[in-house]
Amino acid sequence: MIKIKLPDGNVREYAQGTTGMDIALSISEGLARNVLAAKVNGKVVDASLPINDDCDFQLLTWNDADGKSTFWHSSAHLLAEAIEALHPRTKFGIGPAIETGFYYDIDMGEKALSADEFKKIEDKMLELARQKNQYQRYEVSKADAIQYFTEKGDEYKLELLEGLEDGSITFYQQGNFTDLCRGPHIPNTGFIKAVKLMSVAGAYWRGDTSRKQMTRVYAVTFPKQKELEEYLTLLEEAKRRDHRKLGKELELFAFSEKVGMGLPLWLPKGTMLRERLENFLRRAQVRAGYSPVITPHIASKELYITSGHYAKYGADSFQPILTPDEGEEFFLKPMNCPHHCEIYKTKPRSYRDLPLRLAEFGTVYRYEQSGELHGLTRVRGFTQDDAHIFCRPDQVEDEFMKVIDLVLYVFKALGFDNYSAQISLRDPENKEKYIGKDEDWDKAEAAIIKSAAAKGLPTVVELGEAAFYGPKLDFMVKDALGRKWQLGTIQVDYQLPQRFELEYTGSDNQKHRPVMIHRAPFGSLERFVAILIENTAGNFPLWLSPEQLAVLPISEKYEDYANEIFLRLQENDLRGYIDHRDEKIGRKIRDAEVNKLPFMLIVGEKESEQGMVSVRKKGEGDLGMMPIDQFISLMQGEINKNIVRFKE
Numbered sequence: 001m002i003k004i005k006l007p008d009g010n011v012r013e014y015a016q017g018t019t020g021m022d023i024a025l026s027i028s029e030g031l032a033r034n035v036l037a038a039k040v041n042g043k044v045v046d047a048s049l050p051i052n053d054d055c056d057f058q059l060l061t062w063n064d065a066d067g068k069s070t071f072w073h074s075s076a077h078l079l080a081e082a083i084e085a086l087h088p089r090t091k092f093g094i095g096p097a098i099e100t101g102f103y104y105d106i107d108m109g110e111k112a113l114s115a116d117e118f119k120k121i122e123d124k125m126l127e128l129a130r131q132k133n134q135y136q137r138y139e140v141s142k143a144d145a146i147q148y149f150t151e152k153g154d155e156y157k158l159e160l161l162e163g164l165e166d167g168s169i170t171f172y173q174q175g176n177f178t179d180l181c182r183g184p185h186i187p188n189t190g191f192i193k194a195v196k197l198m199s200v201a202g203a204y205w206r207g208d209t210s211r212k213q214m215t216r217v218y219a220v221t222f223p224k225q226k227e228l229e230e231y232l233t234l235l236e237e238a239k240r241r242d243h244r245k246l247g248k249e250l251e252l253f254a255f256s257e258k259v260g261m262g263l264p265l266w267l268p269k270g271t272m273l274r275e276r277l278e279n280f281l282r283r284a285q286v287r288a289g290y291s292p293v294i295t296p297h298i299a300s301k302e303l304y305i306t307s308g309h310y311a312k313y314g315a316d317s318f319q320p321i322l323t324p325d326e327g328e329e330f331f332l333k334p335m336n337c338p339h340h341c342e343i344y345k346t347k348p349r350s351y352r353d354l355p356l357r358l359a360e361f362g363t364v365y366r367y368e369q370s371g372e373l374h375g376l377t378r379v380r381g382f383t384q385d386d387a388h389i390f391c392r393p394d395q396v397e398d399e400f401m402k403v404i405d406l407v408l409y410v411f412k413a414l415g416f417d418n419y420s421a422q423i424s425l426r427d428p429e430n431k432e433k434y435i436g437k438d439e440d441w442d443k444a445e446a447a448i449i450k451s452a453a454a455k456g457l458p459t460v461v462e463l464g465e466a467a468f469y470g471p472k473l474d475f476m477v478k479d480a481l482g483r484k485w486q487l488g489t490i491q492v493d494y495q496l497p498q499r500f501e502l503e504y505t506g507s508d509n510q511k512h513r514p515v516m517i518h519r520a521p522f523g524s525l526e527r528f529v530a531i532l533i534e535n536t537a538g539n540f541p542l543w544l545s546p547e548q549l550a551v552l553p554i555s556e557k558y559e560d561y562a563n564e565i566f567l568r569l570q571e572n573d574l575r576g577y578i579d580h581r582d583e584k585i586g587r588k589i590r591d592a593e594v595n596k597l598p599f600m601l602i603v604g605e606k607e608s609e610q611g612m613v614s615v616r617k618k619g620e621g622d623l624g625m626m627p628i629d630q631f632i633s634l635m636q637g638e639i640n641k642n643i644v645r646f647k648e
């Protein structure tokens with residue numbers, strides 16, 4: 001007998017050679033019907049694999065990330081089977097699961113696969129799925145495997161085989177299709193009930209541009225038709241909310257080829273939005289004891305040699321700017337930290353001066369390959385809401401907690417209620433990848449874990465994900481569509497203070513080294529605005545809206561009254577525009593709706609006679625006529641409702 005430890009801690013005994021499916025059946029038949037794979041000592045395996053030793057054991061269903069990816073990878077085999085049935089001499093590369101769905105790289109020779117054929121392939125996949133063919137695993141010798149794919153004429157699989165050791169090779173077969181694969185897979189194709197081919201793209205074999213370009217077929221599958229429908233609706237909604245599309249429609253930002261790829265131009269309305277975000281954080285930071293600073297956009301190469309960035313990133317960044325006469329080398333600033341270290345060094349510091357919190361909306365430039373650029377989320381120039389906290393070692397944990405408070409305040413004010421954090425630690429197996437002393441790393445990692453726990457943050461810990469100079473905590477938020485975004489970051493750093501030889505005089509009158517904490521609640525303004533646009537679909541909270549209202553005179557007779565009202569609104573710090581165009585009122589209302597104006601004030605004869613305005617609110621419709629003062633206090637109430645002050 002062997003001991004199987006279940007996730008709830010229960011230990012059950014089973015006969016040696018029992019399978020995941022046997023265990024599922026012993027628990028309940030309903031459960032067994034949903035089992036896709038199993039996890040044995042942290043490794044995902046086929047539910048049909050015999051288990052021979054005591055182990056930690058978990059059953060995987062569609063609700064587990066590993067269950068989903070097994071489902072999608074198995075679907076890639078089904079896709080290949082369908083394509084092979086329709087185009088018999090197709091050759092296959094690799095077919096992995098991706099974040100949503102899967103792809104298979106195929107080579108159809110002279111033939112091309114077009115979207116017109118998607119439906120036919122989907123139907124074939126469903127037809128094959130209904131046969132409930134098992135994914136059968138069998139071990140093969142390298143010689144037999146080579147013979148199989150030589151006869152089949154698939155040079156891609158043969159090349160993959162070259163890298164495999166004899167004795168470790170497995171084939172999986174479902175129906176008439178056999179693939180070289182280490183698995184695992186779901187029990188049979190019958191689990192796949194809904195199928196959608198998404199797109200095709202070119203992909204170089206093994207990512208090597210000198211090799212053959214294959215066709216990458218992207219697809220997604222689900223265990224229920226309804227889930228596919230929900231997914232497609234979500235995609236539509238995501239397309240509607242795409243910040244690149246809305247950013248253009250709402251005139252927030254633009255790109256110009258002449259200015260350069262990945263270098264956003266903030267248009268007047270976008271700038272209004274961004275400045276409000278900056279001011280909001282600036283106010284909170286003053287309350288939290290930060291001192292604003294400003295540093296230049298370029299710095300001497302020496303600075304980055306000292307910081308270590310040159311050795312690490314020099315070759316992959318924008319190349320140096322040279323002075324014409326002295327031949328000096330300058331780099332575009334890739335991060336603000338080294339500059340802030342130099343500010344720290346401008347005068348002697350005592351233990352009583354710490355913590356010193358230097359904050360800067362610092363614009364930095366990083367080279368990204370053109371193919372990686374994407375709207376405002378991947379750019380070559382961006383502004384971080386950056387700050388560096390220099391503190392004593394005994395203050396690290398406390399400072400870390402204060403930063404978490406500030407970040408959570410930002411999330412709350414901007415409506416991100418669903419957040420979590422990833423703690424990135426160093427890879428204990430590869431310590432030489434990181435700069436700095438062992439004991440410093442241990443201290444920093446302990447401080448992060450402890451403060452995240454104290455603040456009740458839901459966290460995951462990832463080994464090997466730390467930056468080369470320190471461990472960090474990254475915040476993730478889930479947006480209105482359930483998509484996850486990485487936002488702000490907090491990072492403990494024992495290394496830069498050492499490289500810059502930063503010091504303070506302790507109460508013992510001796511010199512000590514401060515600790516540095518890097519932090520950015522938004523991450524970058526560019527990325528944050530992109531996420532904000534997609535989360536709100538462009539319907540920003542009133543305090544943030546570039547334009548809060550539109551005054552719409554019914555005809556030019558009421559222009560003077562409209563002007564008079566608008567002046568009153570401006571005096572009360574409300575913003576927007578008067579639609580002076582010679583258009584019908586219906587048209588003016590429609591345009592204001594398209595521009596997502598939160599409020600419209602319609603003024604005509606009745607309103608001007610009685611000193612009133614007719615108010616329409618987005619999402620609620622007509623609020624009726626009211627005196628202008630009443631409207632102003634209504635607006636102020638809404639604004640204050642949204643924006644509570646930090647530490648009040």
Ligand SMILES: [Zn+2]
Nearest residue numbers: 073181182183
């Ligand atoms: Zn496989």
Ligand SMILES: [Zn+2]
Nearest residue numbers: 335336337518
């Ligand atoms: Zn920094």
